[in-house]
Amino acid sequence: MSCHKILQAKGYRLTPQRVLVIEALHHAGGHISAEEIYKQLHKRCPYSNISTVYRTLELLKKLKLVTETDFGEGRVSYHVAEKGHHHHLVCRTCGKVTNLDESVLYPLRDTLLRDYDFDADLRHLAISGKCDECRKKGEPS
Amino acid sequence: MSCHKILQAKGYRLTPQRVLVIEALHHAGGHISAEEIYKQLHKRCPYSNISTVYRTLELLKKLKLVTETDFGEGRVSYHVAEKGHHHHLVCRTCGKVTNLDESVLYPLRDTLLRDYDFDADLRHLAISGKCDECRKKGEPS
């Protein structure tokens, strides 16, 4: 189901501004900042405002249609949520495996690319450690 | 060699404000924000200013005495630099191993702890991917 239809199905209005924000996000094919989305929106909707962009992004985040990632550059990036991609957190104490959303690794991947020119392959990354329950119980690592 | 002596050795002045900022950083035993450092500084130096904190942190960063990490919470955290801790980036194409500074993984570890209550053990993490040289050459992964 498309973003548009999900919005409508949930009773949200499909305003031209929202359509254009969603388009910009999909067109980006990756990370895009609110500022960049606004630039594209403004081209076709000159009286629009960046606060609308932020409010739309807020809504899309709430509906899990976009992912927000802070790369630590003083601004946040947005990305259409991808289904199915995830990684694993493996508890060394009890063995429990937790799914880890892909977006959690975006900042790391981006940092490695920017600062180390290293194209990290994080597809099969599993991270070991101690899970929430074992932490509460105070189990030793 | 202590931070104090390094500063002096490099010809920087050891002002009371700087001493207190350095103390706060060491006392924190982990990450601490500029605001928190300022609070501690202000207690003992009421006329001090947060811009001094930022300028001191800037200097300590330049001297590699502290590490700056952006956890993506709208504020940056600082940490006294630790020697020797590092991880590895392994190139899948040529096998080259690059050292990766520990601080690069701080945001990930912190996110996992905050959002997943998972205490990740990243001590032995090696990340595979494609290194800078192979990327330039256009080597296939």
Added chain:
DNA sequence: TTAAATGCAAACGCTTTGCAATTGA
């Protein structure tokens, strides 16, 4: 003595908010 460092205030860039006007369903 004097360049370096500080305090202050103002500005910065990104993001959020209150409110009246507009608009999709």
Added chain:
DNA sequence: TCAATTGCAAAGCGTTTGCATTTAA
């Protein structure tokens, strides 16, 4: 029709900067 949504302007946040004053060496 009318609550949801918008545009606008102003404020919020952490951070940076210019400049006169103070101070460590």
